[in-house]
Amino acid sequence: MSAANVALGHLGVALVALGAGAAAWLVLVDPTSQLRGHFADYVRWVDRHVRLLLLRRSARWIARGQLVAAVALLAGAAVVDPRLGYGAALAVVLPPLWLRRAVARRRERIEQQLDGWLLMLANMLKATSSLVDAVRGTVKLTSAPLAEELDLVVKEVELGSALDVALRSMVARVDTAIVSAGITAILVGRRSGGDLPRVLERSAGALREIHRLEGVVRSKTAQARMQLIVMALFPPAIYYGLKAIDPHFFDPLVGVWGVVIYGAASVFWVAGVLLARKILDVDV
Secondary structure (H helix, E strand, O other), X not given: OOHHHHHHHHHHHHHHHHHHHHHHHHHHHOOOOHHHHHHHXXXXXXXXXXXXXXXXXXXXXXXXXXXXXXXXXXXXXXHOOOOHHHHHHHHHHHHHHHHHHHHHHHHHHHHHHHHHHHHHHHHHHHHOOOHHHHHHHHHOOOOOOHHHHHHHHHHHHXXXXXXHHHHHHHHHHHOOHHHHHHHHHHHHHHHHOOOHHHHHHHHHHHHHHHHHHHHHHHHHHHHHHHHHHHHHHHHHHHHHHHHHHXXXXXXXXXXXXXXXXXXXXXXXXXXXXXXXHHHHOOOO
């Protein structure tokens, strides 16, 4: 292949990528575009996760980066190598999966720290009558990520927000039932005028019992979860394994009936995985 043909090929790739990017941009900037509405919904979803993770990059920056990467890889798949299409799919799928996983881990760590923090706050209240000072005193004694959330609460109070409002903002950011229950115990105990340290100690004991029950459930379902992973990976592994051994093994499954059989098998496979996951999703 001559150098001129190589240069023309690279130019074609650049023009295709530029054209695809321009088309996507025109669709997104159109106020009446349905695609723009979906993109805005996705940006809001990413923004909720970014705020909880305290990332420096904005949600719009992440979403636009995904869009640019997906368009460029799709253009490369159309002109250079179809396998680049897998990269476009990964550019779309991997960031949301990573955000969801990172948020789940952060929420789990915060929930595990909450009972200890309630006990710490109860002890602080025995030494000071100010709930704000007690919360401020626990920030340095608590490890991340709960310490980061408490630091945001203290900063909101210092900027003029009421403590109740700052705590509710923390509940909205973390968005878990356990954190909501713990903060609600603080707010209710504060408004009722009762013995707040005793209320917090009882709440911490209840949260410890919930964590114990969750640990029992996880240990009882660990083997079943492993079986679910095997069940999910087994059909593709068998398919590609047989294809590697005998490339013509699935040749009889061609035509309309082959598509029907493949489609039915895929539907039953996905339905089985989703049903098994639903059964194992035990809520304590």
